[in-house]
Amino acid sequence: MKILLLGQTGQVGFELKRVFSPLGNIVAPTRDQLDLLNKQAVADYLSEHKPSLILNAAAYTAVDKAESEHELASRLNGGLPQQLADYAKQANASLIHYSSDYVYPGQGDQPFDESAPTGPLSVYGKTKLEGDDAVTASGCQHWIFRTSWVYSARGHNFMRTMLRLGKDKTELKVVADQIGAPTPARLIAQVSLLAYLRDIPAGTYHLAPRGKTSWQGFAKAIFSLYRTMGHPLAIESEAVHAIPTADYPTPAKRPLNSRLALTKLEAALDIALPQWESQLEQTLEESIDRETA
Ligand SMILES: NC(=O)c1ccc[n+]([C@@H]2O[C@H](COP(=O)([O-])OP(=O)(O)OC[C@H]3O[C@@H](n4cnc5c(N)ncnc54)[C@H](OP(=O)(O)O)[C@@H]3O)[C@@H](O)[C@H]2O)c1
Incomplete structure (x- = not known):
C-alpha cells in the first residue's frame, strides 16, 4: 500500500511515520x-504518487x-484538506485528517461531543472548521480526529517550554481557567492506526486522553513528575501561580472549555482511552531519555 504522510516534521507527523510504517511504503x-501552499504542486504530487491512504x-x-x-491559514487548514479529500474521493483512497478543540465555542463546563454546535473563536479555529467541513462534504472515505493540547518529547509545545522555564525560574504564572486534556502526539498516532486497522465507520471523532486539567495543573504535574523522576528544577510546583486568561492577553481568543467527549471513539474501538497523567509520565520519560542520550 502506498501511504502519503504530510507534516512528517511536526509533532503528530513524526509519530505517524513510526507507527504506520509496517503498513506499507510511506x-x-x-x-x-x-x-x-502550492495547490498545483500538491496536485502534481498526488498524480505522480497515487497514494491509497x-x-x-x-x-x-x-x-x-x-x-x-x-x-x-485558510489554504493549509481549509484548502489543503479539501484538495486531499477531492483526490481521495475520485481515486477511491482513504484520508485521515486532524482537527482541533478550537472549532468549538468553549462555553460551559461540560465536554463537547462530535454533534455539538461548532463556533470557533479564532482564525485558526475557523480555518480548521473549514477543513473539517470540506472533508466531510467530499464523501471520501475519511476519519477526522479532533484533538486538544498536543505535546510530545519533540517540537514546540507546552511541556517542553515549561521544562525549559522551570530549570531557571523559581516562580511562574500560568493560566488556570482554560480546561482541557493534554494529548501526546504518540497517543494520537497509535489510536489512528488502531482506528484504521479496525476500519471504524468514517466520520469525525474526538481523540484525547481521559480526564481534564488546566494549563496551571498541567505545569504543576510536569514539575512534580520530573522531580519524582530524579531530575533537578529551580521551581517548586507550589510556585506555579494561577492567573486568569484575561491576565495573559494573546492576539487569538482561546476557548475556556476544551473538554472533548470521548464516548464515540471509545465505543467504536471498544477501548478505554488512558488518563492524561499516565500519558504525561510516558512522554516525560521519553523526553528525559532524549536529554540524557
Ligand atoms: N498543536 C496543538 O496543540 C494541536 C491541538 C489540537 C489539534 N491540533 C492539530 O493536530 C495536527 C498536528 O499538529 P502538530 O502539533 O503536530 O503540528 P506541528 O507540529 O505544528 O506540525 C505542522 C506540520 O505542518 C507542516 N507544514 C506547515 N506548513 C507547511 C507548508 N507550507 N508546506 C509543507 N509543510 C508545511 C510543518 O512543516 P515544517 O516543519 O516545515 O514547518 C509540520 O511538519 C494539526 O492538524 C493541528 O491543527 C494541534
Missing part, C-alpha cells in the same frame, strides 16, 4: 520537497499568527 515529503498531519498551527495571516 512517502513523506518535507516542506522543501513539497510546499503545501493519506495521513494529513500538516497544518498552520501558529494560533496567534493566524489572526494576521488568514489567507495562509
Whole structure:
C-alpha cells in the first residue's frame, strides 16, 4: 500500500511515520520537497504518487499568527484538506485528517461531543472548521480526529517550554481557567492506526486522553513528575501561580472549555482511552531519555 504522510516534521507527523510504517511504503515529503501552499504542486504530487491512504498531519498551527495571516491559514487548514479529500474521493483512497478543540465555542463546563454546535473563536479555529467541513462534504472515505493540547518529547509545545522555564525560574504564572486534556502526539498516532486497522465507520471523532486539567495543573504535574523522576528544577510546583486568561492577553481568543467527549471513539474501538497523567509520565520519560542520550 502506498501511504502519503504530510507534516512528517511536526509533532503528530513524526509519530505517524513510526507507527504506520509496517503498513506499507510511506512517502513523506518535507516542506522543501513539497510546499503545501502550492495547490498545483500538491496536485502534481498526488498524480505522480497515487497514494491509497493519506495521513494529513500538516497544518498552520501558529494560533496567534493566524489572526494576521488568514489567507495562509485558510489554504493549509481549509484548502489543503479539501484538495486531499477531492483526490481521495475520485481515486477511491482513504484520508485521515486532524482537527482541533478550537472549532468549538468553549462555553460551559461540560465536554463537547462530535454533534455539538461548532463556533470557533479564532482564525485558526475557523480555518480548521473549514477543513473539517470540506472533508466531510467530499464523501471520501475519511476519519477526522479532533484533538486538544498536543505535546510530545519533540517540537514546540507546552511541556517542553515549561521544562525549559522551570530549570531557571523559581516562580511562574500560568493560566488556570482554560480546561482541557493534554494529548501526546504518540497517543494520537497509535489510536489512528488502531482506528484504521479496525476500519471504524468514517466520520469525525474526538481523540484525547481521559480526564481534564488546566494549563496551571498541567505545569504543576510536569514539575512534580520530573522531580519524582530524579531530575533537578529551580521551581517548586507550589510556585506555579494561577492567573486568569484575561491576565495573559494573546492576539487569538482561546476557548475556556476544551473538554472533548470521548464516548464515540471509545465505543467504536471498544477501548478505554488512558488518563492524561499516565500519558504525561510516558512522554516525560521519553523526553528525559532524549536529554540524557
Ligand atoms: N498543536 C496543538 O496543540 C494541536 C491541538 C489540537 C489539534 N491540533 C492539530 O493536530 C495536527 C498536528 O499538529 P502538530 O502539533 O503536530 O503540528 P506541528 O507540529 O505544528 O506540525 C505542522 C506540520 O505542518 C507542516 N507544514 C506547515 N506548513 C507547511 C507548508 N507550507 N508546506 C509543507 N509543510 C508545511 C510543518 O512543516 P515544517 O516543519 O516545515 O514547518 C509540520 O511538519 C494539526 O492538524 C493541528 O491543527 C494541534
